Amino acid sequence: MARRRKSKRQQQLQALIMAPLDWLEERSGLVGAVKYFLFRKVPAESNWFHTLGSATLTAFLVQLVTGVILAMYYKPSPEEAYGSIQKITNDLTLGWLVRGTHRWGASVFIILLFLHMGRVFLFGAYKYPRELNWLVGVILLTLALAEGLTGYLLPWDQTAYWATVVAININANAPIVGPFLGDFLRGGAEIGEETLARFYSLHMLVIPGGLIGLITLHLYLVIRLGVTEPPWTKAAAGYEFLDDGRGPVRKGLVEPRPRGNGSIGTPARTESEV
Amino acid sequence: MADELERPGGEPVEPEAEPHLPSPTIWPFAFAGGVALLLVGLIINWILAAIGAVLLLVFGFLWIREATSEVRRPPAAAPPAAAPVSELAVAEEEEEPERYPRSVFLEMSTLGVGALIGGIVTLPALGFMVAPAFVGQEHDEVDLGPLANFPKDQFVITTFNSKKDEGSVGRRTAFIRNNGLKNDVPSFTIISNRCAHLGCPTQPQGLPGKAKDVKGSSGTVTIIPVASVSGFQCPCHGGAYDDEGNRTAGPPVRALDRYEFLVREGNLVLGKPYSVGKVIGKSADAKIEAYRVADPGQHVDGPEQYFYPPKVWIP
Numbered sequence: 131m132a133r134r135r136k137s138k139r140q141q142q143l144q145a146l147i148m149a150p151l152d153w154l155e156e157r158s159g160l161v162g163a164v165k166y167f168l169f170r171k172v173p174a175e176s177n178w179f180h181t182l183g184s185a186t187l188t189a190f191l192v193q194l195v196t197g198v199i200l201a202m203y204y205k206p207s208p209e210e211a212y213g214s215i216q217k218i219t220n221d222l223t224l225g226w227l228v229r230g231t232h233r234w235g236a237s238v239f240i241i242l243l244f245l246h247m248g249r250v251f252l253f254g255a256y257k258y259p260r261e262l263n264w265l266v267g268v269i270l271l272t273l274a275l276a277e278g279l280t281g282y283l284l285p286w287d288q289t290a291y292w293a294t295v296v297a298i299n300i301n302a303n304a305p306i307v308g309p310f311l312g313d314f315l316r317g318g319a320e321i322g323e324e325t326l327a328r329f330y331s332l333h334m335l336v337i338p339g340g341l342i343g344l345i346t347l348h349l350y351l352v353i354r355l356g357v358t359e360p361p362w363t364k365a366a367a368g369y370e371f372l373d374d375g376r377g378p379v380r381k382g383l384v385e386p387r388p389r390g391n392g393s394i395g396t397p398a399r400t401e402s403e404v
Numbered sequence: 405m406a407d408e409l410e411r412p413g414g415e416p417v418e419p420e421a422e423p424h425l426p427s428p429t430i431w432p433f434a435f436a437g438g439v440a441l442l443l444v445g446l447i448i449n450w451i452l453a454a455i456g457a458v459l460l461l462v463f464g465f466l467w468i469r470e471a472t473s474e475v476r477r478p479p480a481a482a483p484p485a486a487a488p489v490s491e492l493a494v495a496e497e498e499e500e501p502e503r504y505p506r507s508v509f510l511e512m513s514t515l516g517v518g519a520l521i522g523g524i525v526t527l528p529a530l531g532f533m534v535a536p537a538f539v540g541q542e543h544d545e546v547d548l549g550p551l552a553n554f555p556k557d558q559f560v561i562t563t564f565n566s567k568k569d570e571g572s573v574g575r576r577t578a579f580i581r582n583n584g585l586k587n588d589v590p591s592f593t594i595i596s597n598r599c600a601h602l603g604c605p606t607q608p609q610g611l612p613g614k615a616k617d618v619k620g621s622s623g624t625v626t627i628i629p630v631a632s633v634s635g636f637q638c639p640c641h642g643g644a645y646d647d648e649g650n651r652t653a654g655p656p657v658r659a660l661d662r663y664e665f666l667v668r669e670g671n672l673v674l675g676k677p678y679s680v681g682k683v684i685g686k687s688a689d690a691k692i693e694a695y696r697v698a699d700p701g702q703h704v705d706g707p708e709q710y711f712y713p714p715k716v717w718i719p
Contacts, residue, residue, distance in 0.1 A: 208573040292604060296640065299602040302699040305711035312699050313715070314534060319541040320566070322573045 206330035211286035255358035280333035431467035583688040596661040603700040604640035
């Protein structure tokens with residue numbers, strides 16, 4: 131008796147939780163989409179190396195959140211930038227933590243990007259049909275490095291100022307386009323307040339927008355094409371799994387366990403008629 | 405194997421025994437070798453660079469030919485199964501020759517109007533993003549105060565506001581030496597402190613004296629006389645220059661920039677900056693190879709100057 135009552139309560143509880151989800155699913159299909167994303171099939175031998183992509187995404191989200199909060203206190207003008215950074219770091223409650231997270235998180239983001247890229251390269255996960263996703267990844271890497279460059283100027287201290295002078299002049303040394311690229315990055319012939327405002331806009335609006343769009347495309351392609359087998363698996367090495375109980379069989383020239391044609395030789399008919 | 409593979413969000417795809425991989429080829433390696441040879445040649449030898457360029461073009465062509473061979477192959481080799489399809493297409497064409505239905509017209513005009521509206525909104529915004537960086541690059545004249553502040557044959561570190569409305573961000577520094585009179589005309593050597601490598605601030609190698617602020621019509625000018633200067637050095641990457649701004653060591657590709665000047669009502673007035681290939685001779689008798697002002701690191705002479713087109717179209 132007591133048992134049944136408890137079960138009933140459980141049912142009520144379940145209905146209470148499921149009702150809003152069902153309501154959402156009926157009107158948007160979002161619950162199904164999330165379920166499809168979370169419970170899709172991945173290779174049995176997926177391992178910790180496969181988590182580097184998610185780790186990179188997490189680092190990006192941390193940068194996104196801390197960056198948005200920092201933008202509430204930062205003032206992008208040469209007169210105020212340095213002071214506002216000092217205020218965030220030394221005066222405002224927990225400002226040191228958010229700025230520190232954003233600053234060190236930038237390095238974590240870049241390091242994870244390279245580790246993720248190395249994983250994809252060593253697993254051969256850039257090969258057909260995933261070439262496009264590799265290309266998208268390369269653009270993401272470039273944009274992430276551009277985030278690093280534009281973000282470096284924002285504290286407007288000596289390091290930031292002169293590192294940016296040098297970085298812009300390196301860009302200005304590119305053949306043919308250099309002189310124009312330099313002027314575009316500086317917002318004029320000389321580094322100044324236009325440069326800071328420009329880098330701030332690029333750093334917090336333009337490049338993150340591009341990153342978010344391309345990460346969406348990157349994830350779409352991952353879901354569409356599936357996760358690659360690690361190279362040491364039988365499937366990745368080109369083995370086929372047959373139903374005749376002989377285990378994985380290698381395709382191609384080298385066949386350690388020859389298959390034969392499966393039936394005994396007879397003068398009555400050829401194998402094609404079997 | 406399944407007869408047809410359904411992929412989410414796409415047309416049914418014919419099953420393939422082999423993925424579409426490019427055939428094995430040696431050309432990319434040879435192409436990369438050509439690129440490397442060209443780059444190395446640009447630094448050490450023009451003949452090597454020319455050979456690299458030829459290799460790059462030849463193997464690049466071969467690579468492209470190889471990579472596109474499958475696409476360029478004539479469709480005659482298609483299996484006979486394709487024949488009925490083409491027959492069908494021909495029949496359809498004969499049935500409805502050059503039909504241009506209303507729906508296609510509406511589709512195209514919607515797209516066209518959309519593109520037009522998009523262009524009208526986007527282009528001025530893009531113009532606003534890019535254009536202001538390139539216009540209004542003229543330099544303000546800067547009044548540096550009376551000539552008496554610049555003792556003869558001695559360098560003076562002079563820091564001034566290069567732009568009237570920019571405040572401390574527009575502070576720039578020049579090394580000024582009064583060369584005395586040449587043919588009864590005052591002569592000055594005015595060298596920009598901006599390193600010709602990547603733009604760091606160079607410093608004179610000498611004994612700096614006491615700083616003095618001079619208030620004038622161009623704001624505050626800070627003056628520091630320096631005794632017994634022997635050249636200028638850059639703290640960033642070790643570029644070194646002699647007293648005339650000629651490169652003596654390190655990575656810079658030309659001499660230090662200089663400023664034009666004029667004397668007005670007994671005051672030294674700074675004019676436009678200009679870039680310098682090299683300086684022959686000393687102080688008042690120096691012959692200066694002057695060029696239009698260029699960003700640090702850009703060559704103004706030699707064959708490399710053609711990598712950096714002048715911004716002549718900027719008003």
